[in-house]
Amino acid sequence: MSGLEELLQSKVLVATTDGRIFVGTLRGFDQMCNIILEHTVEREFNAQRGVVIVALGLYIIKGENIAVVGSVDPEIDESMDLSQIMCDPLPKIAV
Numbered sequence: 001m002s003g004l005e006e007l008l009q010s011k012v013l014v015a016t017t018d019g020r021i022f023v024g025t026l027r028g029f030d031q032m033c034n035i036i037l038e039h040t041v042e043r044e045f046n047a048q049r050g051v052v053i054v055a056l057g058l059y060i061i062k063g064e065n066i067a068v069v070g071s072v073d074p075e076i077d078e079s080m081d082l083s084q085i086m087c088d089p090l091p092k093i094a095v
Contacts, residue, residue: 004026004035004069007026007069007071009025009026009027010026010072011023011024011025011026011071011074011077012024012026012037012069012071012072013069013070013071014037014061014069015066015068015090016061016066016067017064017065017066017092017093018092018093019089019090019091019093020042020090021042021045021090022040022041022042023043024038024039024041024056024059025037025039026069029063030063032062032063032064033063034060034062035060035061035063035066035069036058036059036060037059037060038059039057040057040058041054041055041056042054042056043082045085045087045088045089045090046086046088046089047086047087048086050082050083050084050085051082051083051085067093
């Protein structure tokens with residue numbers, strides 16, 4: 001998965017097949033697309049409370065659980081008030 005190489009050492013968002021959202025710095029990956037994130041947080045979306053941030057630190061996500069990995073613009077990301085985003089969590093992805 002050569003597309004991940006260009007994202008190394010940058011801030012990424014990872015959506016998993018069970019609907020979870022993780023944001024962190026991509027530190028590594030392997031041929032099975034298992035990835036290592038540093039300074040990771042999980043963003044738990046909630047229609048009543050807004051986005052709840054859960055600090056996780058160093059985190060490994062198995063490739064079989066990853067739906068999408070995308071680049072995050074740190075400046076835009078830090079300027080957003082996530083507590084004002086009221087929405088339901090993502091549903092599980094059928095595979």
